[in-house]
Amino acid sequence: MKGIVMIISGAMLWGATGPMMEWVLSHSGLTVPFMLTIRLFFAGLLLLAYLIVTKKDVLTIWKYPVWWKKLITFGVFGVLGVQYTFVAAINASSAVLATLLQFLAPIFVVLFVSFSNKMLPPKYQVFGILGTLVGLFLLLTNASMANLLVSKEALAWGVGVGITFAFYTLYPGILMKEWGVLLVIGWGMLIGGVILGTATNVLGSNLWYILLDPVVAGMLVGIIFFGTIAFVLFLGSMKYISPVETSILSSMEPLTAMVISIFWFGETLALWQAIGVVVMLVCVTWLSIEGNRQQKVKDVRRVD
Numbered sequence: 001m002k003g004i005v006m007i008i009s010g011a012m013l014w015g016a017t018g019p020m021m022e023w024v025l026s027h028s029g030l031t032v033p034f035m036l037t038i039r040l041f042f043a044g045l046l047l048l049a050y051l052i053v054t055k056k057d058v059l060t061i062w063k064y065p066v067w068w069k070k071l072i073t074f075g076v077f078g079v080l081g082v083q084y085t086f087v088a089a090i091n092a093s094s095a096v097l098a099t100l101l102q103f104l105a106p107i108f109v110v111l112f113v114s115f116s117n118k119m120l121p122p123k124y125q126v127f128g129i130l131g132t133l134v135g136l137f138l139l140l141t142n143a144s145m146a147n148l149l150v151s152k153e154a155l156a157w158g159v160g161v162g163i164t165f166a167f168y169t170l171y172p173g174i175l176m177k178e179w180g181v182l183l184v185i186g187w188g189m190l191i192g193g194v195i196l197g198t199a200t201n202v203l204g205s206n207l208w209y210i211l212l213d214p215v216v217a218g219m220l221v222g223i224i225f226f227g228t229i230a231f232v233l234f235l236g237s238m239k240y241i242s243p244v245e246t247s248i249l250s251s252m253e254p255l256t257a258m259v260i261s262i263f264w265f266g267e268t269l270a271l272w273q274a275i276g277v278v279v280m281l282v283c284v285t286w287l288s289i290e291g292n293r294q295q296k297v298k299d300v301r302r303v304d
Contacts, residue, residue: 003240008252010233013226015256018095019264020223025091028216032087034207037197038220040083043228044190047182061179074172075191081164085157093154096261099254103284104162107132109169124290131283138276
């Protein structure tokens with residue numbers, strides 16, 4: 001029960017940050033790089049500060065080139081990559097669409113693993129991928145070949161979310177096993193924020209005055225705080241529940257973003273779009289459940 005409460009709370013908080021970012025980008029005049037630099041920099045600091053307070057060593061990793069090179073790679077292409085494409089997708093479309101498009105990540109994970117192993121994916125993965133693509137088609141077109149309900153820019157950023165999220169999922173496994181999840185993510189966020197802020201000269205930006213607006217400043221604080229707490233809850237839940245349960249319950253994320261967007265922005269989905277959302281969530285969840293079952297079968301055969 002503790003794990004279930006944690007994953008649902010974390011998914012709902014994470015889903016809520018999407019509409020909050022959508023509001024900031026559309027009502028404040030802040031740009032994607034400026035807002036994201038602030039979010040990543042301070043979220044990274046928050047996580048590292050938490051580790052320091054809990055007596056964890058956060059600096060030793062920098063003594064070993066083999067590890068800090070991997071850490072920087074993850075910070076730039078993993079954390080910054082997935083965060084930038086996600087926020088850019090929100091800016092080009094909506095929080096709901098961007099949140100749903102990140103569910104394309106399992107497709108890219110399957111394709112990468114299959115390519116690496118030089119073998120075709122199992123049948124259940126093929127059916128799961130096809131079902132997810134059908135759901136995506138319904139979401140983007142409302143079942144009409146003549147309609148594309150999002151811009152090509154939004155679609156490109158959305159695909160980018162799926163690709164970078166797959167990298168974000170696959171690449172840091174060894175890093176996290178050796179140094180801990182919070183340490184790797186904390187440094188990854190801080191590195192991503194510093195790199196993006198330097199590349200876009202955020203310190204010299206003329207947008208700082210916007211933060212004097214208490215509503216905008218409060219919204220940014222909420223985005224940073226809720227996003228960080230959501231991540232901690234998500235990771236913590238995995239101590240108590242299985243990856244399959246985590247995958248199923250994390251579907252609360254897009255549902256939360258959708259409900260908030262309906263009441264806040266008046267955004268709604270047409271019938272076939274809603275069906276597409278359900279199809280995508282069902283197929284992604286099934287991929288996780290069936291993958292877990294297949295792994296258990298393999299483990300039993302090894303024991304035998």
